[in-house]
Amino acid sequence: MANDVCATGSSRLTIDLDAIRANYRLLAARVAPAACGAVVKADAYGLGAAWVAPVLRDAGCGIFFVAQLCEAIALRAALGTAGDIFILNGLDPGCEALCADRGFVPVLNSASQVARWRALARERGSALPAALQIDSGMSRLGLDAAAVEALTGDAGFAREVPLRLLMTHLACADEPGNPANAAQLARFAAARALFPGVPASIANSGGSFLPDGFHCDVARAGIALYGAPPSALAEGLRPVAALSARVIQIREIGAGTGVGYGLDYVASERRRLATIGIGYADGWPRHLSGRGAAWHRGQRLPIVGRVSMDSLTVDISSLPDDALAEGDSVELLGPSQSLDDVAGDAGTISYEILTQLGRRHRRLYVDGAQQ
């Protein structure tokens, strides 16, 4: 399967749908008997929700999470009628009616979001389901303990807003030994006791690899589905994204010759260089200037000089002279270089590398299970 929007593009992003399916099954087995929901916000972390979500649906996923209403609308078109769609960021003012009309489940994160959703339910004379987020210690989104208590004493709330999910989010799920995890779980347990019978959710990908107590009723898996391990506890995930880019030009330079903007790199001896057709406009971080690498058949090709908008230059002196020619491809993500390797070199996390991968790559969706 190819999406040939840019069939002649100089970089190619291959997305392995079978690996996503396998990762989903691994996570679902890990958190069972809890249900495994899929987080497909930010266009499935940049990999294409319209391709990814139906694969997850067919693998048995019935619960989907996005961040924004516009993502929910696009996701519904991709999914058809199957599956519940939760909106993690909740309700932007003025969007309540559209959210309700489309049947999405907003995550109510603040007393004012609760108030606006209730007002719509009263106006329409019908109950409007929602999820409720509790702030258990991250101080990002969710109601604090006082706001939660106020709701439990309010019979009108239970009538107007049937709760489909009570949720909270872990700040340190990627650090299994961090005591903040247990502290958040304990605060969440206290909140759960106030809403008996409402399904509960605390685990993201990292939380799914924490002990069973963190799995509750629904897990919200994101990055692990896309093949990046969320913590040192995660094992057996298959990489999903592979990225390669073509050599545009090969040259030899002598000692004293500078390379790229600012001439940051100056060769100390004769060097062979290849200029590769990928740059920061393609989401390949400019922070990799002089520090990252491309790979060719297991050989590391260090980036020399600054990463440009549309190209970068690597040192290929370690390869035999005829190993690479114009038009050949080098590996940027694949067996020799993982998302975490690139993120580490760039001083960021796999999430940011994935979600920034640009629109100019030729995208190839492959599905081993169907080949």
Ligand SMILES: *Cc1c(COP(=O)(O)O)cnc(C)c1O
């Ligand atoms: C993004 C997000 C997730 C998914 O996190 P991963 O670490 O990618 O698994 C889960 N829950 C919430 C609230 C999120 O914002």
